[in-house]
Amino acid sequence: MSPLSMQAAGRSVDGVALSVLIILFLVVTGVGFAAARWHRPTALASLDEWGLGGRGFGTFITWFLLGGDLYTAYTFVAVPAAMFATGAVSGFFAVPYTIVVYPLIFIFMPRLWSVSHRHGYVTPADFVRGRFDSRSLSLAVAVTGIIATMPYIALQLVGIQAVLEVVGVGGSGSTFTKDLPLFIAFAVLAAYTYSSGLRAPALIAFVKDILIYVVIIVAVIYIPYKLHGFGHIFNAAHDKLSATPATSFIPGPSGLVSYGTLALGSAMALFMYPHSVTAVLSTKNRSIVRRNAAMLPAYSLMLGLLALLGFMAIAAKTSVIGADGKPNAQLVVPSLFRQMFPSWFAGIAYSAVAIGALVPAAIMSIAAANLFTRNIYREFFDRTASPAREAAVSKLVSLVVKLGALAFILFLDKTLALNFQLLGGIWILQTFPAIVFGLYTRWLHRYALLAGWAVAMVWGTIAAYRVIAPATGKHFGGSVTKIPFFDNRTAYIAMTAFAMNVIVAVVLTVILRALKVSNGRDATRPSDYYADAGDPRVADALGQPGTGQAAPEPV
Amino acid sequence: MARKVRRRKLAPGTLAVVGLLLAAPLVALLWVGSYTSAKPRLWGFPFFYWYQLLWVIVSALTTAGAYFLVTHTGTMVEVDDGDEEETR
Numbered sequence: 121m122s123p124l125s126m127q128a129a130g131r132s133v134d135g136v137a138l139s140v141l142i143i144l145f146l147v148v149t150g151v152g153f154a155a156a157r158w159h160r161p162t163a164l165a166s167l168d169e170w171g172l173g174g175r176g177f178g179t180f181i182t183w184f185l186l187g188g189d190l191y192t193a194y195t196f197v198a199v200p201a202a203m204f205a206t207g208a209v210s211g212f213f214a215v216p217y218t219i220v221v222y223p224l225i226f227i228f229m230p231r232l233w234s235v236s237h238r239h240g241y242v243t244p245a246d247f248v249r250g251r252f253d254s255r256s257l258s259l260a261v262a263v264t265g266i267i268a269t270m271p272y273i274a275l276q277l278v279g280i281q282a283v284l285e286v287v288g289v290g291g292s293g294s295t296f297t298k299d300l301p302l303f304i305a306f307a308v309l310a311a312y313t314y315s316s317g318l319r320a321p322a323l324i325a326f327v328k329d330i331l332i333y334v335v336i337i338v339a340v341i342y343i344p345y346k347l348h349g350f351g352h353i354f355n356a357a358h359d360k361l362s363a364t365p366a367t368s369f370i371p372g373p374s375g376l377v378s379y380g381t382l383a384l385g386s387a388m389a390l391f392m393y394p395h396s397v398t399a400v401l402s403t404k405n406r407s408i409v410r411r412n413a414a415m416l417p418a419y420s421l422m423l424g425l426l427a428l429l430g431f432m433a434i435a436a437k438t439s440v441i442g443a444d445g446k447p448n449a450q451l452v453v454p455s456l457f458r459q460m461f462p463s464w465f466a467g468i469a470y471s472a473v474a475i476g477a478l479v480p481a482a483i484m485s486i487a488a489a490n491l492f493t494r495n496i497y498r499e500f501f502d503r504t505a506s507p508a509r510e511a512a513v514s515k516l517v518s519l520v521v522k523l524g525a526l527a528f529i530l531f532l533d534k535t536l537a538l539n540f541q542l543l544g545g546i547w548i549l550q551t552f553p554a555i556v557f558g559l560y561t562r563w564l565h566r567y568a569l570l571a572g573w574a575v576a577m578v579w580g581t582i583a584a585y586r587v588i589a590p591a592t593g594k595h596f597g598g599s600v601t602k603i604p605f606f607d608n609r610t611a612y613i614a615m616t617a618f619a620m621n622v623i624v625a626v627v628l629t630v631i632l633r634a635l636k637v638s639n640g641r642d643a644t645r646p647s648d649y650y651a652d653a654g655d656p657r658v659a660d661a662l663g664q665p666g667t668g669q670a671a672p673e674p675v
Numbered sequence: 676m677a678r679k680v681r682r683r684k685l686a687p688g689t690l691a692v693v694g695l696l697l698a699a700p701l702v703a704l705l706w707v708g709s710y711t712s713a714k715p716r717l718w719g720f721p722f723f724y725w726y727q728l729l730w731v732i733v734s735a736l737t738t739a740g741a742y743f744l745v746t747h748t749g750t751m752v753e754v755d756d757g758d759e760e761e762t763r
Contacts, residue, residue: 215727216704219734223697226738351719370723376707384705414739420731647680647754655680
């Protein structure tokens with residue numbers, strides 16, 4: 121294939137690439153299932169199995185798995201697409217985001233690890249329930265976790281869809297065939313999660329990560345080489361992105377606050393998601409999180425180079441015309457691969473993207489489903505549910521969560537998929553005060569936290585709804601808007617809402633404390649926040665100590 | 676209970692250094708106006724781009740430094756649970 125030829129995506133089926141994609145997918149999935157069967161636990165399987173590792177993950181494995189969590193369709197498809205379409209402000213903030221996140225988790229995560237291991241907490245909602253003695257606040261945290269995970273899963277589906285479309289599956293025509301790649305992506309994900317549970321994704325994650333690293337390394341060395349170096353790539357990007365005010369090569373004065381708040385808001389939000397909390401809590405001892413905080417930036421470097429794939433596509437004049445004849449920036453990375461790589465390697469690269477989206481999507485939907493079962497179903501509907509009943513509920517909910525994700529794609533503007541993740545961030549960030557401030561102090565009143573959360577959720581959702589996508593005219597078209605009371609300053613909605621959240625929580629706390637409204641009873645003690653493996657009452661496995669809460673069978 | 680939970684208590688000076696090490700990447704990267712320029716270029720990368728990528732490496736080093744300090748210095752002290760039950 122000649123490297124610089126214009127090539128419309130999805131116009132014809134690339135047989136070789138499609139075959140490689142299917143074969144690799146079957147092999148990887150098959151290996152995962154076989155391994156899961158071979159290593160079946162003898163005792164009653166539980167939430168611990170993967171995420172909550174009865175096994176206790178060490179430094180290296182944690183590094184590997186957490187890194188795999190970072191490398192999703194977000195990194196691979198959405199960020200480069202944003203770079204390609206609108207430039208630095210909406211894309212490259214992912215680099216400061218993934219730098220800033222590590223000092224943050226360095227500070228508070230060990231405390232969450234300790235208190236969770238002492239009390240058998242498995243979800244952030246568990247912790248909030250124990251710390252603030254409030255079922256309503258815990259419910260708010262759980263519901264937010266489930267809703268915020270949906271658009272994040274939607275982003276993964278968009279990634280799989282993009283690959284299938286570029287390979288040539290699905291075509292123009294009726295509504296159904298147009299969305300065929302999406303429905304295939306959804307069906308594969310649903311079948312995969314339904315039959316496998318968490319064990320297979322965990323094992324497949326290793327294979328998937330190796331596949332991804334190979335593709336990344338080849339892509340960021342080979343493509344710039346073919347395009348005559350980074351100087352040429354940046355010049356091409358500069359020429360395209362500086363041409364209109366809607367795009368930016370380097371953020372101008374009006375984009376500074378947006379850039380900074382997008383980075384900080386995303387960083388603060390990342391470790392509030394149920395699936396990432398789960399991954400951190402599954403480590404063997406309190407220090408592993410911190411050691412990882414120093415090792416994980418290695419991934420951020422790769423993320424930065426991957427983001428530049430968007431600029432490389434500008435330099436390579438990659439066509440992103442979709443099967444429906446309209447330009448779709450989400451197709452940019454698979455289209456670039458199709459243009460630059462020989463078919464067989466393009467097939468490997470597609471597999472990496474597709475499997476790299478599928479595994480996190482499965483893990484996220486299972487984490488959300490288990491959150492529902494543990495903190496909503498058992499707490500409010502059936503306190504005596506049998507493990508089998510809980511497993512059935514989890515399975516059903518994981519399907520509902522995926523349907524929710526599908527709805528996000530069908531009804532929202534998917535031409536800027538990065539926005540899905542940012543939308544999830546707007547919601548999940550509002551649980552930060554209860555969780556992270558709660559790790560340090562009970563000064564904030566439980567009802568004040570609940571009110572702050574409610575105000576921020578409502579405002580954030582309305583503000584996001586009001587953003588109209590310029591291309592399609594749909595609502596929820598972006599995640600940056602003007603800050604109230606500040607002229608002409610725009611910021612990430614999540615951070616503006618977060619500021620409101622904190623202000624409401626503080627003001628109401630002062631009032632509620634003056635009125636001497638009961639703040640409940642704290643189930644935790646100061647030493648709980650420092651306990652390490654080997655200390656009294658620190659369980660080897662999560663979810664098992666004497667709280668009487670055997671975790672449900674994972675889906 | 677058989678024995679109390681112990682934690683590492685750092686000297687005030689060390690704690691300040693840890694704070695600085697952790698705060699440095701946050702301050703540097705969230706002060707966006709300090710690096711939004713195209714020049715000087717490095718290997719074709721405009722300043723805006725290589726500066727942030729450089730911070731990936733710097734932040735790994737500062738965080739590693741903070742990790743070393745919080746795990747290798749200071750003295751172990753017992754955490755006092757007191758009778759805080761309702762008060763905190």
